[in-house]
Amino acid sequence: MSGLLSPRPALWWRREGRAVRCLLCPHLCLLEEEERGFCGVRLHKTGGGLVSLNDEVLLAMAVDAVEKKPLYHWRPGTRILSLGTGGCNLACPFCQNHALSQWSGLPPGEPFAVKSIADELRRRNLDAVAFTYNEPLIWYEFVLEACREMRAQQVATVLVTNGQILPGPRDLLIPHVNAANVDVKAFSEEVYGRLGGELRSTLRFVEALRENNIHVEVTHLVVPGLTDDEAAFRKLVHWLASLDDSIPLHLSRYFPRHLWREPPTSPERLRNLGAIAAESLRRVYLGNLPGESRTICLHCGHDIVVRREYDVVAMELDASGKCLHCGTPSDIRLR
Numbered sequence: 494m495s496g497l498l499s500p501r502p503a504l505w506w507r508r509e510g511r512a513v514r515c516l517l518c519p520h521l522c523l524l525e526e527e528e529r530g531f532c533g534v535r536l537h538k539t540g541g542g543l544v545s546l547n548d549e550v551l552l553a554m555a556v557d558a559v560e561k562k563p564l565y566h567w568r569p570g571t572r573i574l575s576l577g578t579g580g581c582n583l584a585c586p587f588c589q590n591h592a593l594s595q596w597s598g599l600p601p602g603e604p605f606a607v608k609s610i611a612d613e614l615r616r617r618n619l620d621a622v623a624f625t626y627n628e629p630l631i632w633y634e635f636v637l638e639a640c641r642e643m644r645a646q647q648v649a650t651v652l653v654t655n656g657q658i659l660p661g662p663r664d665l666l667i668p669h670v671n672a673a674n675v676d677v678k679a680f681s682e683e684v685y686g687r688l689g690g691e692l693r694s695t696l697r698f699v700e701a702l703r704e705n706n707i708h709v710e711v712t713h714l715v716v717p718g719l720t721d722d723e724a725a726f727r728k729l730v731h732w733l734a735s736l737d738d739s740i741p742l743h744l745s746r747y748f749p750r751h752l753w754r755e756p757p758t759s760p761e762r763l764r765n766l767g768a769i770a771a772e773s774l775r776r777v778y779l780g781n782l783p784g785e786s787r788t789i790c791l792h793c794g795h796d797i798v799v800r801r802e803y804d805v806v807a808m809e810l811d812a813s814g815k816c817l818h819c820g821t822p823s824d825i826r827l828r
């Protein structure tokens with residue numbers, strides 16, 4: 494039976510008269526019977542309350558370099574099982590992955606249960622799994638169960654997320670996660686409003702990860718005409734630096750996708766913004782550009798990780814993560 498045919502009862506909702514209110518993300522959708530939320534994957538099922546439609550629906554599975562998430566300071570040079578389903582609680586017109594994010598619920602074939610993750614990991618000799626490709630926070634029940642189960646099996650879990658979630662579900666999930674890359678779209682509530690979200694939810698998500706000592710890196714996709722405003726970008730940088738100036742920031746080059754037709758971000762624009770970020774942050778990376786990227790030891794200045802595209806081609810760290818040149822502990826987690 495398909496996941497679509499056997500939806501899972503959802504967590505985080507309440508009844509309001511004949512309707513139900515979803516309490517998972519800032520949209521707080523109020524749904525009449527047989528109505529789906531903004532994300533398209535949570536449904537008020539007549540007589541059944543709120544259900545998740547994408548629960549065991551696996552639409553994408555691959556083995557990726559962890560650098561592709563992107564995570565540059567967490568287990569560099571390792572590979573990770575990457576899983577995705579459909580749906581998103583934002584509606585970015587420039588979505589780089591819209592085939593999944595705009596999924597409208599086609600029959601998925603065989604269900605993919607949480608216990609299948611362990612089988613896939615064993616078969617590929619991997620010990621980490623990422624929930625990625627679409628928005629994992631609106632795959633909530635599956636991801637929460639998977640993160641708990643993987644923790645019990647000493648498998649690491651990663652979220653690649655927009656951080657749009659309410660505090661209750663956020664605080665239940667975060668302690669079971671090992672690392673995350675959070676996409677901060679723009680440092681502007683006005684721009685977030687155009688995308689169908691709220692900036693403060695994403696900021697609080699990053700802050701909550703830090704408070705729980707979860708490894709976090711931040712991505713900012715530079716979309717010409719929408720998320721490339723320099724004043725807003727400076728605010729993003731200052732906020733991140735106020736948390737910790739060594740949180741990695743990935744500035745990513747946009748390419749025309751979905752509904753946004755502006756030409757790709759120019760490499761020069763990306764480098765300019767990178768230089769602004771580097772005035773306040775110690776770990777700034779430019780993504781979707783060809784060539785090498787380097788992480789240096791903050792003490793002696795030697796390269797400690799060198800990457801070519803997504804491949805780590807040199808790593809000058811000992812087994813405990815100290816610089817091989819000067820012995821100073823690095824800000825890179827090897828385990």
Ligand code: SF4
Pocket residue numbers: 515516517518519520521522529530531532533534535582631
């Ligand atoms: S998770 Fe989906 S249904 Fe729930 S509030 Fe957010 S957009 Fe609405």
